[in-house]
Amino acid sequence: MTLLASLSLALCAALALSQETAAEEPAAVEAASGVSKPGRWLTNVSAGYPWWSARLQLGLPRGLSPLLEVNTALGRRWRPAVGLATLWVSRPHLRIGGEALFGWLLQGGDLYRVGPNVELRLRLAVPLRRAVPYVVLGSQHTLLSERFTTEREGGSTTRQIRLGGEWMGWASLGLIVAATPRLGIDFGVDLTGADSLRAPSIPGAHFGLVFGDYRRQRP
């Protein structure tokens, strides 16, 4: 219900801001769709509860964008990653794309977790004139290993490594507004399903700034 309400709100705001498709695409559109035009770059830095993140993406030919990203939840769960984003659908008012990221999870505290991490994302953006509502769905998988040492009374010692995994699913629903062609303002709600969908999670929200090297497109 919250998701639907937020989506409706985001779409209404976007429609109110939009008039007609611009010939140029501001950085906000590239941030929401996850892919930059060839030769262009952008950064997206956001802060919120519980997630903070920073992302740098570059545009390559064939609709590909390599990216660097660091995100953290409350400064206790960190995941630096590199990745590649691509667009499958690129229409004036619709972008659908995917991303694959490879990173390393570092989580301290009582749920100590360290291990290689892979994430797959699906992005959907609806570019309007100055506002771009978007939805991102992510599925994160981390390989975890636990080391056990058994010391017996007789003096023998056995060492074992037990492999396990952690899954985290998440969704982000937001809106990026192009304040200027180079600058975008991002806000959205974040839902996280940590470990399993059965585990309860508190919804979060973020506010971010997008900054890109906007260049006017040739007619």
Added chain:
Amino acid sequence: MRRLCLLPLVFALTCAESQPYGVEIDGEQIPVIDMHLHPGDWDSIPPETRSYLTERFPFPFKLNAAKLAAGILSPSGIVEELDAAGIHAGVLFAVYAPRTVGIATNELVIRGVGQYPRRLLGLASLRVDRWATDSASQLARLEAALSKEGMIGIKLAHAHMHFRMDDPAYFGIYELAGRLGKAVYLHTGSSPFPGTSREPAYTDPTYLEPAIAAYPQTIFILGHLGYDFANRQPGALEACLELARRYPNVYLEPSALGSEGSDPDGENFKKTFERIKESGVIDRVIYGSDGPQSPGFVATYLERTVAAMQAAGYTADEVRAVLSGNFVRVFGREWLIQ
């Protein structure tokens, strides 16, 4: 303008103050005492159990469980949970199970009871892991703790503390309780925590029968009704009911087994209350939640318990007996619910 801004706050405070304690059944306000609450020190819980508990916290709270636990496990945090649930009073448990669920000292409980003498009572406990050498000193310390104001009984958990229910070497604890007029609360059924004993001699209350029979002056409260938490099954429920039917010094406590995690659809909990009613032992049931666990658990567990009793056809008087009447009959202190 400032006055206008303050209005909602004043309204909220007024509403909070006027919220009645107890639960309403058929237009009647029924008082509640929660006899099973765990204060604690997060650092004294073994790492495996901390991880187990942390997993149950909502994300992102689980990322900083120590901070959350420090607030909720303190006496003031527990009283806040009682307030939020509309519960009149609660009983704090001391725990000495260093290899499984950790330690919450008698001193910690006594301090909490002293801090909130009109809201909190306490159960003391003792270490049994060096029983062969220090049983006398442990019993002496237990007796000293029980002499403090508001300390109404002893908490034992054979599965967590790794001693058999039928081992006569430990019967001195029951003898002491009877001599001092204190009750003994015993964890029955399997435990979900890492490192606990799961064999019947540590979990099945049938093994308590020799002690129950030998110390008729001692009140035995069978915690969790023998629930098999490992398999989410009623476990030794029938054994508990049978003991309550046969021995007037046996009481039953339905904490934790009806939680979202232990009985997701509430069906086992409802059947448990049906069996209690069919067995004619409603007058032996003393309500407890096993909180605070996580924020809001104390309130949610009370709601689930009332729902299960209503689904099982309990009258308002029967609900009253379970939620506070039987407690007051056993422990006195009627002023707790006035």
